Amino acid sequence: MHELSTSRCGKCGFWLPLGAALLFMAAHTQSPHFYSNQNQYYLHGLALAGYGDLTHDWLANTTDPTPLFSGLIAVLYRSIGMAALWAVYAGIQVVYFLSLWHIGRALPFFPRSIAGQLALAAGVIVLHSAAIRIASVQLCGVDYPWYGQAGIANQYLLGAVLQPSVFGVLLLSSLAAYCAHRPTLAAFCVVGACGLHSTYLLPGALLVVGMMVGLSRERGIGIAGRTGAVALLGVMPIIGYVLVRFGPTDPETFAESQQILAWVRIPHHTRIVQWLDGIAWLQIGGMAGGILLFRRTRLFPVLIVATTGAVILTIIQFTTASATLALLFPWRLSVVLVPLAAVAFLAGGARGWERVLPAWGLSISSGIVALGTAIASVILVQQGYGYQESHAEAELLEAVAAYCQPGEQYLLPTRFPPLSQSRGSYSSTFMTKKSADTANIFELQRFRLATGAAVSVDFKSIPYRDRDVLEWQRRVAQAERWYATPDWDTSGVLSEILRAGITHVVVPNGVSVRSSQWELVLTVPAYRVYRILPTAVSLPTE
Secondary structure (H helix, E strand, O other), rough: OOOHHHHHHHHHHHHHHHHHHHHHHHHOOOOOOOOOOOOHHHHHHHOOOOOOHHHOOOOOOOOOOOOOOOHHHHHHHHHHHHHHHHHHHHHHHHHHHHHHHHHHOOOOOHHHHOHHHHHHHHHHHHHHOOHHHHHHHHHOOOOOHHOOOOOOOOOOOOOOOOHHHHHHHHHHHHHHHHOOOOOHHHHOHHHHHHOOOOOHHHHHHHHHHHHHHHHHHOOOOOHHHHHHHHHHHHHHHHHHHHHHHHOOHHHHHHHHHHHHHHHHHHHHHOHHHHHOHHHHHHHHHHHHHHHHHOOOOOOOHHHHHHHHHHHHHHHHHHOOOOHHHHHOOHHHHHHHHHHHHHHHHHHHHHHHHHOOOOOOHHHHHHHHHHHHHHHHHHHHHHHHOOOOOHHHHHHHHHHHHHOOOOOOEOOOOOOOOOOOOOOOOOOOOOOOOOOOOOOOOOOOHHHHHHOOOOOOOOOOOOOHHHHHHHHHHHHHHHHHHHHOOOOOHHHHHHHHHHOOOEEEEEEEEEOOOEOOOOEEEEEOOEEEEEEEOOOOOOOOOO
């Protein structure tokens, strides 16, 4: 019976994981366009493609931190359209599943039968599915399954959207190639991840060093050195681009910009005391357990070396409070370790089920669960249980998109939010918007891409070159001061508005600002849009 099961399993060795990967892609789902981080990372690419009036947007003319990704966006948008971007992310989701699957095959307890492998596939699909995450939010108010697939500090490989960070999936592909005794391919996969997003330079380096240690023990220093050389030569242009384009203008400017990015803009990713809560400790424990489950595989030395390096650098960052090291995210390796731990635990569970349940029963139940989860996920997302946006914003964006003309620049309400006093991280992808019909002064992050209009600044989307970061901070502070000033004529605000080249002002309900030199051009329930009159002139202040 065992020989028969193994034979049948071999025949399904290609079709079973591929079919499961397609169900995984459907169950995971993805957002509509212009959601969350896409509003930053699509900007340069769509501006390059001539989308709307984005070529005149200030942020679109700052140094691009992800030029390869932006080039991909521009080419796909010009040649095919927005639908191509959905297809790319669907492909990445398939690669993610197949990479995890082939890594899991290295485990000594990987299920041997078709039934057991179906159970494993169903487990991976359910864990990553929109349906189970929506159910968790509806029942508990928290997206708990998210913590079984995402790393600590709210960093992750797969999220809601296509963005540069999703190409970190190639780090999983690298480990899968290493498990298949293809170290050169593994090195190229690391280079690919770093090329699409330089934030993977550090975790990629840690994994390559781990591979070199493992290869030197197995096959000698020669093959280990060649693998490291391939990876190093591949990332040299990436490192060069980062150093040339984002190197310090001067020590003071660079240090100040790093402080702003780390402690003002993204403290939820960088401040250990903010993201390290009880759930993060459970994730750390899960990662440690997952690594131990790989102890009888050739991947174990790689994971030990890479994790040790990440832990040491994290301790150094915590003790020195270095903003620059925090922005290198030593803990980002967790985005690889958490999915690996999940597939190891699920593989062990599936192996146990195949031993105690009839093959036919396990196969049918696993198939029903996988298919049912995928269908339920698609239906629930279509019914609006995920990727929700403010209805108030949607009305404004629709009105501005129909109204705006080239050469205009819009001022959006924005300010620096207070530092969060809560600890931990969470996913809001499937959370319900609590006040969908009221203006949110911190958001309007979709304004650029949804309307095609240029804006002065917003809090969500940021530049990365040191001088640009300081300019971003100045613009946000300036906008905060403007919206806090009731009379723009006598205070001098209008003069500053004119010098900034702003032509239109978006004012949320509840914010009282006035000027005699603008006219109301758009009104929606939560916002008003004013046009600065062409005859407007600077007025003397009182």
